[in-house]
Amino acid sequence: MTQVSLLDALNPSQRQAVQHFCGPLLVVAGAGSGKTRALTHRIAHLVRQHQVDPAEILAVTFTNKAAREMKERIEQLFAEQEAHEQFGIPLAQLEPAQATRLKSRVYQRIIKPLWVGTFHSLFSQILRLDIEKYQDPKGRKWTRNFSIFDESDVQSLIKEIVTKQLNLDDRKFDPKSVRYAISNAKNQGWTPADLEHHQPNFRGRTIAQVYEVYQDQLAANNGLDFDDLIWIPVQLFRQNEQVLAYWHQRFRHILVDEYQDTNRTQYELIRLLTTNGEMQKSKLNWQNRSIFVVGDADQSIYKFRGADFTILMEFQEAFGDGLPDDDTRTMVKLEENYRSTATILQAANALIDNNTERIEKVLKPTRSQGDPIFCYQADDEMAEAEFVVNAIKRLENKDPDVSWGDFAILYRTNAQSRPFEEVLMRWGIPYIVVGGQRFYDRKEIKDVVAYLRAVVNPADSLSLLRIINVPRRGIGKSTIDKLTQAAATLNVPLWEILSDETSIHTLAGRSAKPVIQFVQLLEHWHQQLAQAKATEILEGLLRDSGYLEDLKAQATEEAEERARNVMELYNAARQFEEEQGDPSLEAFLSNVSLASDLDNLQEGSEKVSLMTLHSSKGLEFPVVFLVGMEQGLFPNFRALEDPAALEEERRLCYVGITRAREQLFFSYASERRLYGNREAAIPSLFLSELPKELIELDKPGAIPRPLSRGTTLPISATPKARPAARHSRSEQWSIGDRLEHPQFGRGHITHVFGSGERVTIAVKFPGIGQQKILDPRIAPIQKL
Ligand code: ATP
Ligand code: MG
16 A cells, blocks of 8 residues: 555656666656656655665755755655554644654654755765865865855956966956856866866966966865866766775665756766766676666756756666667656646647757647637837736736746846836735845855854855954954965965964054954854854854844844844754754855755745746746747847757747746747847747747737848737726826725825836825825726
8 A cells, every 4th residue: 555655646657767676767758747756756665665775865956945845745755655554544634743743753764864965965965074085186185174165256266366366367368257167177077287188279278277276276275166066076986996985885876857957077976976987887786776867858958057968868878788678678758748738738849849959759748728828029128027917916816726926937037037026026026036136145144154164164265354354343454465465475374374373463463452353253163163053153153253233233224134134044054953953064054055046946935936947947837927038038149140059048948838837928028128228129939939829819820930120020918818907098197196995995196107008106095004006907996
C-alpha cells in the first residue's frame, strides 16, 4: 500500500523513471510534463523502497527556492505515507499537534540529511570542508572561513585592478566586460594561462593579467566569487584523488533538474563525482549508484552563462554503456503535459516547431481546450500596463477563488517592470518584483553582513573597509588611507595592521582609540564563533557597534525602514537556525551569500509576480501575461541578425508560454519609449508563429509577419475583453465633482489622473475618512 501511494499520482513513464534504481537515466520531456515531479518522487522512492540513506543523495536544483520546494514536497510525501502506516488515516485527518510531530520527525530523519540545493550552494558546502586541500597553481591559499563575494563586490574589485593597479584605460577595458571575460574563462575551466592561450592577442593577454591579479586579490581577502565555487571544486577533485573518492563514495545517487542549462564546469563536477574520475566507461561500477538527470533542450536559455544543451544530448554517450538496448534503459520520455490547457500547449508546440536546432518530441495535452489566448495591442507602454492591470482586477473580482498570487507578468528585460509597478501601486494591488532590488543588495544589509563577514574572516579587507567607520566612529578617510597603504606596502592583510596597537597608535594618531575599539569588538565576537549561535553574534554586533542605535537616532522614515530591514535579517538568521539545525555564523553567511534573487518569491504570499522570462523557468501560474511582444525587444535586437540567438529567444518564449496553467495573454505597444525616444514598434515575429485559431482577435485575419516598419495589425482589444464601461466615454470628471459610492458613501474628487479613456480619479470620502483612487469606468459610482 505504501508503494502504491507514492507511485499513484504518476503516469507509466513517470513511474518508470521513479522506479529506476541504479545506473544512468536521462528523462527528456517538454515543459509541464512532470519532470520535476518525477525527480522529487524518485528521491522519496530511493529512501523508502531501496533504503537509501538520505545523506547519500545529492539533488541539484536551479534556484534555492526550487530546493526548498523540493524538500517540502518530499517531507509531505513521507508524512502522508507515515500517517497511513502509523495511524491508518490520511495526514489531513490527524490532530494538528500529531501532524506537526510526525512532520518534524520526518524532517529530522529524512530532509535534514539530504543534500538538495543549487550547484553553488552544494559545492560551497564541500569547499567549507575541503578548500584547504586545494593547491592553487600559483600557491594562493584559502581557508574554510572564506567569504563569498557577490556581484557588486566583484565589480568594484575588478574596477580597482583595472584602473588603479594596472593603470589600464577603462574605456578599452571596461570593468564590466573584463569581468564577463574572466567569468567566461572560469566557466570554461580556463586558468589565466589558458585564457591567454585561447586569445593570444593584446586584449586576451591583458585580461589574463587582470584575471591573475584578481585571483591574488580574492585570495588576499580569503574570498571566492560565484564561479570559483564551481571551478575550484573541479580542480580540487582533479588533483586530489582522496578528496574525490570521499565525495564519490558519499553521494551514491545524484539527481539534476533543468539539466539543459548545465555548463561545462558544472557537467565536469557531476561527471567526476559520478565516475570517480574514471574515463573508461566499461570500468564504471553502477552497483548501488545512479545519475538521474531531467531536462528539456527546448528550454535551454542560459547560453550567455555558458550553458550548453549538447551536454544533455550527450548524456547517454557520456554515462551509458552503449549496449544496443541502451536507449530504452538509459532514457525515459514523458509525453503528456499536465500543466496547461490544450490551447496554451498547442501555441507552445507550434512556436517551438519553428526552431531548426532541436530534437522533435511529442507533448500531448491532458487538459481540456480552455480559453483562447488573448492578444492586446496597446498605444504605448503605459496603456499596456493599464490593460494588464485592468484584466488582473477583472479576473480577480470575478472569482472568489482567484487571488493576486495567481497572476504573473513576464517580460524580457528588468527595466520593463516600471510601468506595471506604477499602475499596480496606483491601485494598491500587492505585487512583487522577483529579481529586482534584492534584499541582500540594500546598503544596511550589506553593512551588517560585512560585520558578520569580518568577524568570521578578518582577512576580508573589503568588508572591514565597508564598516570601519559605519556608524561614524571618528575614523576619517585620511586615516583609513594610511592604514590601507601600510597594508599594501607591507603586503599583509589590513587586519594585521588594524590588530597591532602600536601600528595603530603610529598611523591613526587621534583616531587610534576608535580603531582599537572597533578591532576589539570584532575580536570579541570572533572568539565567540565556536560557541555562539549566529543570532547571538548578530544581536551582539548590532548592539555593541551602535549600528541600530545610530539608525534610531536618525529618526527619519528612511532610517526606520533600514532598521526594519536589519531586523528582517535577524529574522532570517533565526529562521535559518531553526530550519538548518546548524546555528553557526559561517553556515548562515554562506546561505546569505547564495540567496538568489528568486528567493524573493514567497509561496502563498498573494501578490502579483513580476519577473523576467529567465526567472520564470520551472514555475507555474494560473494566469500569465507575456508583455512587450515587439521586434527588437522580444526577440531582442541581437537576435534579429543572428539565427542562433533568435532560436534562443524562441526557446525563452516557449518557456514563458508554458508557465501558464489556465489563461495566457500577450500584449505589445504600437509605440514605446526606448532610450528616451518614442519609437514605433513592430509586433513580435513570435506572435505571427502562433496558430491563428487559438488567438482571440477582434477582426478576423492573420497577424502579419513583421517584415517592415509601419505594418499595421488588425488586432486590438475585443470589446468583451475590456473592462465593462459603466460610464460613457464622454463622461467628464473634474476636481470638485461630487459623487456617491455604494460602499464608501458620498465624496468629492480631489485629483484627476490621465485623460480620456485612461482617466483615474482620487476621491475623498468624508464618511469613511479616507481617500480612494478609482477607475470611473468600472467603479460603481454615481455622479451627483
Ligand atoms: P518544467 O519543464 O516547466 O520544469 P516539469 O516537467 O518539471 O515542467 P512539473 O513542474 O513537475 O513539470 O509538473 C507540472 C505540473 O503538472 C505540476 O503542477 C504537477 O503537479 C503536475 N503533474 C505532473 N505530473 C502529473 C501527473 N502524473 N498527474 C497529475 N498532475 C501531474
Ligand atoms: Mg521542472
